[in-house]
Amino acid sequence: MESNTYMYILIMAAVTFAIRVLPLTLIQKQISNQFIQSFLYYVPYVTLAVMTFPAILGATQSPISGWLALLVGVFSAWRGAGLFKVALSCCIVVFAAELVLV
Amino acid sequence: MILRDENRQAWHEGMKDGIPIGLGYFAVAFSLGIAAFNAGMSPIEAFWTSALCNASAGEYAGITMIAAKAVYLELAIVTLIANARYMLMSCALSQRIKPGTKFRHRLLLGFYVTDELFAISVARKGYLNPFYTYGAIMMAAPCWAIGTFIGAVAGDILPLRVVSAFSVALYGMFLAIIIPPGKENKIIAYLVAISFAASFIFSEIPLFSNISSGTAIIILTVVISAAAAILFPHKENKEES
Numbered sequence: 001m002e003s004n005t006y007m008y009i010l011i012m013a014a015v016t017f018a019i020r021v022l023p024l025t026l027i028q029k030q031i032s033n034q035f036i037q038s039f040l041y042y043v044p045y046v047t048l049a050v051m052t053f054p055a056i057l058g059a060t061q062s063p064i065s066g067w068l069a070l071l072v073g074v075f076s077a078w079r080g081a082g083l084f085k086v087a088l089s090c091c092i093v094v095f096a097a098e099l100v101l102v
Numbered sequence: 103m104i105l106r107d108e109n110r111q112a113w114h115e116g117m118k119d120g121i122p123i124g125l126g127y128f129a130v131a132f133s134l135g136i137a138a139f140n141a142g143m144s145p146i147e148a149f150w151t152s153a154l155c156n157a158s159a160g161e162y163a164g165i166t167m168i169a170a171k172a173v174y175l176e177l178a179i180v181t182l183i184a185n186a187r188y189m190l191m192s193c194a195l196s197q198r199i200k201p202g203t204k205f206r207h208r209l210l211l212g213f214y215v216t217d218e219l220f221a222i223s224v225a226r227k228g229y230l231n232p233f234y235t236y237g238a239i240m241m242a243a244p245c246w247a248i249g250t251f252i253g254a255v256a257g258d259i260l261p262l263r264v265v266s267a268f269s270v271a272l273y274g275m276f277l278a279i280i281i282p283p284g285k286e287n288k289i290i291a292y293l294v295a296i297s298f299a300a301s302f303i304f305s306e307i308p309l310f311s312n313i314s315s316g317t318a319i320i321i322l323t324v325v326i327s328a329a330a331a332i333l334f335p336h337k338e339n340k341e342e343s
Contacts, residue, residue: 006150020185037336078284
C-alpha cells in the first residue's frame with residue numbers, strides 16, 4: 001500500500017482525539033468492572049517500560065552510553081526527580097560518556 | 103453559571119501554572135523532533151504531528167511506525183495502545199467537570215488531556231473551571247509544537263554527539279513516569295522489570311525478532327497488563343461517587 005505521511009498524522013490525531021474525548025463526553029460515572037479498571041491502571045506502566053527498553057540502548061551512538069542513561073534515569077527517578085530533571089540527567093550522562101567512548 | 107471574572111482569574115492562574123509545563127515540554131518535544139527527523143519526517147510534518155496529537159509516548163510510538171512504513175491499521179492500533187492511559191485520565195477528568203458543562207468545553211479539554219495538564223487540572227479544588235486548563239494550554243501547547251519543529255530542524259544541523267545525547271531525553275521522561283510509583287506499589291515495580299525483560303527477549307530471541315516493534319509493543323502491553331489485572335486486581339482507593 002502507498003503510504004502518505006500526512007495520512008499517518010491524521011490517523012494518529014483522530015485516534016488520539018477519540019481516546020480522550022469519548023470518555024469525557026460519554027462516561028458519566030466511574031468504571032466499575034474490576035478487570036477493565038485494573039487493566040487500564042497497569043497499561044501505561046507496561047507500555048512505557050516496553051517502549052523504553054531495550055530501545056534506549058539503540059538510541060545512542062554506543063550501547064554503553066545507553067545503559068548509563070538507563071541506570072541514571074532509573075536512579076534519579078527513584079530518588080524523586082521530576083520529568084525534566086530525569087530527562088536532562090540522561091542527556092548529560094550520554095553526552096559525557098560519549099566524549100570518552102566515541 | 104460561572105461569572106466572567108472567575109473565568110478570567112482561573113485563566114490567569116492556568117497561564118502561570120502552564121509556564122513550567124511549557125519549559126519541560128519544549129525540551130521533550132525537542133527530542134521528539136529529533137526522533138521525527140530520524141524517521142525521515144520533515145519539520146513541518148513533525149510540527150503538525152505535535153500540534154494535532156499532544157502526546158509524547160503516543161507520538162513517539164506513531165513516529166516509530168511511520169519510520170517502519172507500517173500499514174494504517176497497525177498505526178491506529180499502536181496509537182490506541184500507546185495512548186490508552188489518556189482514556190483512564192479522561193475518565194477521571196470526566197468526574198471533575200461540572201454536570202451540564204457545554205459540549206465544546208468537553209471537546210477542547212479532551213483535545214489536551216496530557217500527563218501534565220491532567221495532573222494540574224485534577225489538582226484543582228472542586229469542579230474544574232475549563233478556563234484554568236485553557237490558560238495552561240495557551241502557555242504549554244505552543245512550546246510542544248514549536249519544540250518538535252525546532253528539534254526536527256536541529257536533527258539535521260546539530261552535531262551527532264548532541265543529537266545522540268538528546269535522543270535519550272524522551273526515555274528519561276518515560277522512566278520518570280514509570281519508576282516513582284513503584285516505590286509505593288511493588289506490583290508496578292515488578293511489572294516494569296518484567297516488561298523490560300520481556301521486551302528484551304522479544305528483540306533478541308530469533309523466534310520473536312522478526313515481529314515488528316509496534317506489534318511487539320501491542321502484544322506485550324496487552325498480555326502483561328491483562329495478566330497483572332487478573333492476578334493483582336487494582337483496588338481504586340477513591341470513594342464511589
